[in-house]
Amino acid sequence: MSLEIRDIYKHFGPVRANDGISFTVEEGSLHGILGENGAGKSTLMKILSGFYSADSGNVVLDGDILDLSSPADAIAAGIGMLHQDPLVFLPMTVLDNFALGNPGPVRLNRDEARSELERVSSELGFEFDPSRLAGSLTIGERQQLSITRLIFLGAKVLIFDEPTTGISATQRLQLFDTLRNLAEHGLIVLFVSHKLEEVEDLCDSVTVIRQGKVVFEAKMPVAAETLVENMFGKVFVVQDHEEIPTGAPMLWLADVELDEGTTHIKGLNLQVAAGEVVGLAGLEGSGQRVLLRACAGLLQPSSGLLELDGIDLTKASYRAHLASGVHYLPAGRLEEGLVEGISITEHLVLASEDTSFFVDWKAARKSAEKEIDDYSIKGRPSSSAEELSGGNQQRLLLAMIPDEVKLLLLEHPTRGLDVESAAYVWTRLLARRSQGTAIVSASADLDELLRYSDRIIVFFGGKVFAVRDAAETDGEELGYLIGGKERV
Amino acid sequence: MTQSLKVTSTLVAVGAALAVGVLLLLAVGAPPLEALWLLVVGSVGSASKLAITLLAWSPLILAAAGLVVTFAAGLWNIGVEGQLIMGAIAASWVARSVSGPVWVVVPLTIIAGALGGGAWALLAGVLKTHGHVHEIFGGLGLDFVAAGLATYLVIGPWKRAGVASTSGTDIFREEAWMPTFEAFGVSWPVIPVALGIASVVFVWLLLRGTLFGLKLKAVGSNTYSSYIRGIPTNRYLLGAFAIGGALAGVAGSVQATAFHHKLVPAISGGYGFLAILVVLLAGFSAVAIAPIAFFFVAISVGSTQLDLRLGVDSAFGGVLQGVIVLFVLLAGGWAAKHASNTLTPRKEP
Numbered sequence: 001m002s003l004e005i006r007d008i009y010k011h012f013g014p015v016r017a018n019d020g021i022s023f024t025v026e027e028g029s030l031h032g033i034l035g036e037n038g039a040g041k042s043t044l045m046k047i048l049s050g051f052y053s054a055d056s057g058n059v060v061l062d063g064d065i066l067d068l069s070s071p072a073d074a075i076a077a078g079i080g081m082l083h084q085d086p087l088v089f090l091p092m093t094v095l096d097n098f099a100l101g102n103p104g105p106v107r108l109n110r111d112e113a114r115s116e117l118e119r120v121s122s123e124l125g126f127e128f129d130p131s132r133l134a135g136s137l138t139i140g141e142r143q144q145l146s147i148t149r150l151i152f153l154g155a156k157v158l159i160f161d162e163p164t165t166g167i168s169a170t171q172r173l174q175l176f177d178t179l180r181n182l183a184e185h186g187l188i189v190l191f192v193s194h195k196l197e198e199v200e201d202l203c204d205s206v207t208v209i210r211q212g213k214v215v216f217e218a219k220m221p222v223a224a225e226t227l228v229e230n231m232f233g234k235v236f237v238v239q240d241h242e243e244i245p246t247g248a249p250m251l252w253l254a255d256v257e258l259d260e261g262t263t264h265i266k267g268l269n270l271q272v273a274a275g276e277v278v279g280l281a282g283l284e285g286s287g288q289r290v291l292l293r294a295c296a297g298l299l300q301p302s303s304g305l306l307e308l309d310g311i312d313l314t315k316a317s318y319r320a321h322l323a324s325g326v327h328y329l330p331a332g333r334l335e336e337g338l339v340e341g342i343s344i345t346e347h348l349v350l351a352s353e354d355t356s357f358f359v360d361w362k363a364a365r366k367s368a369e370k371e372i373d374d375y376s377i378k379g380r381p382s383s384s385a386e387e388l389s390g391g392n393q394q395r396l397l398l399a400m401i402p403d404e405v406k407l408l409l410l411e412h413p414t415r416g417l418d419v420e421s422a423a424y425v426w427t428r429l430l431a432r433r434s435q436g437t438a439i440v441s442a443s444a445d446l447d448e449l450l451r452y453s454d455r456i457i458v459f460f461g462g463k464v465f466a467v468r469d470a471a472e473t474d475g476e477e478l479g480y481l482i483g484g485k486e487r488v
Numbered sequence: 489m490t491q492s493l494k495v496t497s498t499l500v501a502v503g504a505a506l507a508v509g510v511l512l513l514l515a516v517g518a519p520p521l522e523a524l525w526l527l528v529v530g531s532v533g534s535a536s537k538l539a540i541t542l543l544a545w546s547p548l549i550l551a552a553a554g555l556v557v558t559f560a561a562g563l564w565n566i567g568v569e570g571q572l573i574m575g576a577i578a579a580s581w582v583a584r585s586v587s588g589p590v591w592v593v594v595p596l597t598i599i600a601g602a603l604g605g606g607a608w609a610l611l612a613g614v615l616k617t618h619g620h621v622h623e624i625f626g627g628l629g630l631d632f633v634a635a636g637l638a639t640y641l642v643i644g645p646w647k648r649a650g651v652a653s654t655s656g657t658d659i660f661r662e663e664a665w666m667p668t669f670e671a672f673g674v675s676w677p678v679i680p681v682a683l684g685i686a687s688v689v690f691v692w693l694l695l696r697g698t699l700f701g702l703k704l705k706a707v708g709s710n711t712y713s714s715y716i717r718g719i720p721t722n723r724y725l726l727g728a729f730a731i732g733g734a735l736a737g738v739a740g741s742v743q744a745t746a747f748h749h750k751l752v753p754a755i756s757g758g759y760g761f762l763a764i765l766v767v768l769l770a771g772f773s774a775v776a777i778a779p780i781a782f783f784f785v786a787i788s789v790g791s792t793q794l795d796l797r798l799g800v801d802s803a804f805g806g807v808l809q810g811v812i813v814l815f816v817l818l819a820g821g822w823a824a825k826h827a828s829n830t831l832t833p834r835k836e837p
Contacts, residue, residue, distance in 0.1 A: 322718045330716060339710040346702055350717060359699050 001027040001062045003157050003188050008057035010043055015416065017043040018054070019212035025190065025205070030183045032203035032220070033192045036231050036444060038415070040212040041192050045159050048190075049081035050074035061157065080150030081159040086142040090135035094128045098149050120152045124178060139262070140171030147178065157188045164198060165262065165285060176202055194231070194283050196224050196483035228479035232446055249307075250274040250438035251295060251407050256304030263290045263462045268304070270457070272407075272440060275433040279453030279470065280442035282482055286459035288442040289331075292409045295440060296328035297321030309406050325406035329413060333393040338385035344368055344396060345381040351400035371399045376424070391421035398428050408432065410441035414448060426452050446475045460484040493823050501819035505812040512807065518798045527805070530793030531786035535674045543747055544757075544785040546680030547572070547739035551763035552770075552777040553687035554605075554735030559772045560695055561728035562708030567612040567627025568736045569760030570634035571605040575737025576744040577638055578604025580657065580751040583664035583744065584646065590663045597664060597745050598683070598738055605737015606730045608634060613729030617722040623729075631760075639753040646751065656752035666746035680742045685778075687735050692774040694731075704728055736760060762788075765813045771820075784809055 003025045010018040017040045025031045035041045046052045048059060050071040059066045059079075066077045074081070088097055099113040114130050121128055126144045134142065143163060150158060160179070164172050179202060183189050193199055199206060200221065208216035208230040216230035251272040258265040265287050272278050280288040293299040294306065297318040306314045308324050316324070330336035338347060345368040349359055352367075368381040375395045379388050388396065394417060401408070408429065414422035429439060430452065443449050449456050450470055458466040458481040466481045480487045506524075513520040531541045551568055558565035565571075579597040586593055608630060615626040643652045668675035695701040707714045707724045715721050743755050766784055770776035791805025 318715070319718060319720070328716065335710070336713055336716055339706045339713050341709045342702075342706060346706075349699070349702060350706055350719070355699065357699060358697055359702060361697075 001156065001186070001188070004058075004060040005044070005048075006058040006060060008044060008047060008059075009055045010047060010052060011055060016212050018047070018057075021057070021209065021212070021214055023207045023214055023217055025188050027188060028183050028186045029204045030179060030189045030191060030202055032199040032206040033190055033209065034194065034196075034199060034206055034227060034231055035209035036194060038444065039209045039231075041209055042161065043212075044209070045081060045161055045190070045192055048074065048079055048157075049159060050079075075150070075153055075155070078154055078156035079159070080153065080155035080157070082143060082146050082150070082161065082163060084162045084165055086139065086146045088134045088137070088142045088145060090133070092134055093130065094132050094134055094137070094145060095130035097134050097145060098130075098152070100149075102153065116152060117148065121148045124148060124151065124181070138167070138171065140167040140175065143167070143171075143175065144178070147182075151182075155187070157190065158182060159190045159192065161192045162194075163191075164193070164195065194483065196227055196480075196485060199227070200224065224480070224483075224485060225476075228476060228483065232475060232479045247274045247276075247436070248310075250276075250309055250436070251440070252305070252307040253295075254305040254307075256294065256301045256306060258287075258290050258294050258299060259302050260290050260293070260299055263287050265290060265462055265464075268464060272438040274406075274436035274438055276455070277430070277433070277439040277441065277453045279449040279456040280440065280459065281444075281446070281449050281456055281478055282442075282459030282465070284444070287462045287464075288459050289411060290462075291459075292328065292411055292440065292442060295407065296326055296409050298328070325404060326409065327401050327405045327407070328409040329397055329401075329411065331411040331415065333390065333397060334386060337397050338393060340386045341384055343382050343384050344372065344377065344379055344388075347385065347396060347400060351402070353402070375399045375428070390416045391418065394421070394425055398425065404435070405432065405437050408437055408439045408441075410439065412443055413441055414443070414445065422448065446478050449478065450475065458482060493826070494820070497819035497823040498816055501815035502812060505808070505815040508811050508815075509804075509808045512804070513800070516800055518794070518800045523794055523798060523800060523804075526793040526797055527787060527790035530790035535672045537789070539674045539676050541782070541785055541789045542681050543677040544759075544789055545782050546677060546684040546746070547742045547757070547759045548763055548766065548785055549684040549778060549781045550687050550739035550742065551736045551760050552766045552781055553684075553691045553774065554732035554739075555763055555767045556691050556770075556772060556774045556777060557694065557704070557735075558728050558732035559767060560701070560708050561704050561725055562711065563616075563725065563728060563732075564624050565609070565612070565627055565729070565732050566624050566764070567609060567630045568732070568763060569756050569758075570627065570631035571608045571733040571736035572740040572743070572756045572760045573631075573634040573638050574608040575601035575605035575740025576751060576755040577634075577641065577740070578737065579741030579744045580641075580646075580660070583660040584657070587661065587663065590665075590667060593664045594666055594679075594745065597741050601737040601739075601741025601744075602734040603737065605740060606734035609729040609733020609736070610726060612733075613726045617725055635753070635756075638751065638755055642751055642753050654753050656748065656750040659750050660745065664745055665749055666742065668746075677746055680746050683738060683742065687738070688774055688778050691735075695774060700724075700727070736763075762809070765809060769813055769816050 006022055008018045008021045021044055033041050043052065047054045050068040050073050053069055059068060061077060068074050068077065089100065095110060095114055095117060098117045099108055099110065117128065117130055124147065126148060128145065134145065137145065163175060167175065179189050179191065191203055203220050205219050206222065207214055208227065210231065210233060249271040253268055253270040256268040258268065280291065282288050290299065294301055297313065297316055297320065301314055305312065308326065311324060313321055313324060334340060345364050348368050348371055349364050365381045372379065372381065375398060377392050377395045379392055385393060394413065414425055417425065453470045456468050456470050456473065457464055458478065461484065465484065477487045510520040513523050530537060532538050551572055555565055555568055578600040582597045582600040583593065586596055612623055612626045612630055615621040616623045639654065642657055643654060646657045648658050666679045669678040695705065703719050704724050707719060707721050711721050739759060740755065743757060744751055748755065762784060766777055766781045770780050787805045787809055791802040794800040794804055795802045
């Protein structure tokens with residue numbers, strides 16, 4: 001038996017998420033899929049598991065071309081997927097979760113399901129109390145429950161998408177044992193990750209995807225250096241950094257503790273000077289967003305001190321942060337920044353500091369025309385937010401930043417933008433440095449981090465893993481650090 | 489979605505709904521053309537019929553105008569029915585306890601209605617913003633409480649001297665009746681109609697011309713973005729509830745002081761729920777609710793003739809209204825799907 005992926009194409013609007021992906025995985029292998037954020041791994045896995053259908057190309061299992069138009073088709077064909085957040089129904093018992101989705105007669109036979117659950121889970125070496133509520137299980141146990149269910153349903157291929165996020169070290173070891181065990185029994189295990197160490201530990205073979213294409217395939221072991229180089233591509237950056245500003249700290253975090261979801265950050269210290277740009281690097285979900293949200297006032301530190309320009313904002317509300325001169329540009333442009341169905345003019349009215357009760361639409365349209373011109377937004381004053389392209393949405397968001405800002409918090413400010421738009425965005429942002437604005441910007445783009453930051457903070461697994469002056473590091477080192485390894 | 493596609497689909501939907509209506513009439517053995525003609529004659533066929541239709545139009549348009557505001561804020565104000573009832577109760581309380589000249593008492597009943605409906609809506613709003621009870625459930629619960637309270641008052645504390653009957657309280661003193669204008673031998677409900685028109689103009693201006701309206705729209709379309717933008721979202725949601733409830737409450741005061749001249753258990757006349765259908769059909773537009781509400785009450789008022797002349801139960805009017813709304817919504821959904829299939833590429837979820 002082998003799993004063959006043949007020339008898969010999938011695009012979303014202008015973005016080619018999968019651009020002709022082909023590779024083959026043999027029976028009984030533990031195969032790593034590596035790639036940075038946005039490389040196209042998740043899209044490919046969603047195609048394999050029936051969540052998306054490919055624009056073209058085939059998935060071939062054991063010589064059969066599969067028709068994967070829904071997750072049910074994929075499971076019936078023997079492909080099961082374990083999501084990063086295991087899809088478990090929390091208010092239901094372990095037994096009901098197990099029995100759910102089983103093909104069979106209408107009547108639910110709980111006794112039969114119970115004995116099947118016991119049989120399969122003991123084969124896998126798991127132990128469950130069938131009557132417990134799934135909500136009381138740890139993430140690791142929920143994974144085990146999902147694995148049990150997929151094996152019972154006859155999965156021959158199991159896909160694990162970032163399975164080590166949010167589980168304990170012991171559970172990780174146990175999970176790895178399980179994965180090896182599954183592979184020994186002849187299953188194909190696809191392990192999707194951007195953590196180099198885990199792939200080195202676990203996998204027999206590896207495929208690296210970059211920008212929707214397969215760029216590297218090999219049997220393990222492979223030098224980590226080679227993997228990093230293939231994941232990120234060669235990063236050449238001409239660094240022409242000015243002197244790092246060392247003025248009074250605009251933002252000061254002392255011994256801050258942050259808790260949100262599965263991320264716990266402890267003992268975080270950070271000072272950002274007026275006019276300084278600090279880049280936040282790391283895999284998605286490593287703690288960058290939590291830090292940005294805390295600085296914005298959307299998440300209150302459980303302990304420590306957060307000061308802006310000498311004013312204590314540790315316990316202040318989000319609106320107090322705004323009033324103190326903090327401006328946050330979240331990653332979701334249409335979800336967290338703009339409002340669908342509302343025009344450019346209306347957005348600019350919302351952003352303006354004019355609070356008169358009646359809106360002078362004539363004047364508003366005129367000033368919108370000026371901003372459109374000024375920020376080269378491709379759109380009319382009456383265009384609504386969702387009609388704009390990503391780059392123009394970002395330009396509109398830039399136009400909506402108030403004139404005087406002390407701290408700008410950016411999350412993936414150039415994600416999905418072409419080179420020209422990205423450069424434009426940064427020109428506008430950097431222009432604010434001269435008035436003393438401090439900038440903290442999270443990005444997955446190493447080139448961008450190196451080019452525009454003064455300092456770079458690398459997060460790994462919810463911790464600050466390393467801090468580097470941008471002038472003294474390079475793409476290769478960042479690649480290592482992001483994967484949780486020091487360069488050797 | 490293109491305008492022409494929208495208009496075509498709506499026309500097709502109304503046509504299909506009428507076809508279903510005709511089939512239903514055939515099924516109960518009534519001559520369809522005569523029945524439809526009776527609907528027209530029974531609602532606008534004479535001055536007196538027109539006056540009745542206009543009196544029914546007023547509370548419906550007031551409640552619908554209020555709903556346009558709550559819908560703009562993204563709220564499903566199912567509690568509108570209860571807000572209307574509470575407005576009627578508050579107006580009845582004033583009508584029963586305040587005596588004075590008509591130009592003092594009637595304005596007071598209107599203000600009381602607005603306060604009663606607004607307060608009841610704010611209750612649903614606070615349940616949503618501070619108790620995390622979805623406004624559909626909170627509103628529905630409060631509808632039942634308000635209806636219960638009206639019945640309790642009618643057969644309890646406010647019962648007619650000597651008899652407790654669900655037929656209503658004592659008739660209000662005439663100084664608490666909304667004055668009418670006599671012409672062509674008919675009493676025209678001038679004040680209710682003026683209130684209805686004013687509510688439409690008010691809501692249209694509020695949503696089109698003011699910063700408040702714009703922020704309300706932003707909160708309704710994307711609460712999280714609005715919050716990030718620094719808009720106090722809860723305050724705007726509560727504001728929308730208060731305005732929507734106040735207008736529904738005025739509708740209730742019209743029902744009490746212009747139509748029944750007393751409090752009855754069924755004081756709302758179902759206009760709250762009917763107003764939801766009107767607003768859905770109008771595509772949430774303040775301007776479009778006026779003619780659509782008129783069309784709806786014309787069917788309601790006209791259908792009483794079906795009972796008298798053809799022996800078809802007057803509930804037929806309600807059936808026809810429901811079918812029209814369902815078909816129009818169906819057509820809207822179909823048109824939106826059609827438009828998204830052809831014009832925009834599928835977005836990554």
